[in-house]
Amino acid sequence: MKRKINLNEVTAKEPIKVKTQIQSSQVDLPKEEVSKSSPFNLEIEVRRKPVGYDVKGKVTGEVELTCSKCNKKFTHKVEQPFHYELMPTSEIGGGQIKKGDLDIKFSDETVMDLAEVVNEQVLLNLPVKPVCSKECEESTISFSVGEEEQVKEKTEKEVDPRWAKLKELQNKLSEKE
Structure with missing residues (x-):
């Protein structure tokens, strides 16, 4: 060779x-x-x-x-x-x-x-x-309207503990507005 x-x-x-x-x-x-x-x-x-x-x-x-x-x-x-x-x-x-x-x-x-x-x-x-x-x-990732809401709810509920304080601060600021 x-x-x-x-x-x-x-x-x-x-x-x-x-x-x-x-x-x-x-x-x-x-x-x-x-x-x-x-x-x-x-x-x-x-x-x-x-x-x-x-x-x-x-x-x-x-x-x-x-x-x-x-x-x-x-x-x-x-x-x-x-x-x-x-x-x-x-x-x-x-x-x-x-x-x-x-x-x-x-x-x-x-x-x-x-x-x-x-x-x-x-x-x-x-x-x-x-x-x-x-x-x-040809496949794509797609959500139906219901699935999209479920994903959004799940991600809003699951806050990484390292970001919890920041999430609390964000919620307080939102309440004041």
């Missing part, structure tokens, strides 16, 4: 193509978001350009996430094609960022770590608010 690509070996006529599997232990995903993950399959092609490299490929695998609505763990499939330019840091220009600039990565490294490529692509494509199912995505 190849883990690194030496960029000095890449030519315009002879790109380097790699199909490999990166173990989940080699990928540094945030544990508070990803409970566990399968090994990731990576297909990557690196081609030299007059300045820099053209990098394209695909990452596939699975991660276990927690639903942001019901808090249930579920499996999320990762099937992410990617394409970007790898440029030397000397090419960083000043000024405004243009639309095409978002597909450029800057680095002066001569070795590309494939585990870092997988890690970056999985992180970029994790859902911001993961949901386990279509039903959970």
Whole structure:
């Protein structure tokens, strides 16, 4: 299993193509978001350009996430094609960022770590608010009029003892008005 690509070996006529599997232990995903993950399959092609490299490929695998609505763990499939330019840091220009600039990565490294490529692509494509199912995505928390009053009464009755004095003061002020 190849883990690194030496960029000095890449030519315009002879790109380097790699199909490999990166173990989940080699990928540094945030544990508070990803409970566990399968090994990731990576297909990557690196081609030299007059300045820099053209990098394209695909990452596939699975991660276990927690639903942001019901808090249930579920499996999320990762099937992410990617394409970007790898440029030397000397090419960083000043000024405004243009639309095409978002597909450029800057680095002066001569070795590309494939585990870092997988890690970056999985992180970029994790859902911001993961949901386990279509039903959970469409569900909303709603109260009927009666339930809303019950919730209001319950919260008014249950005063945290640390705030009791403040609640007494608030009640006295309300009575004076």
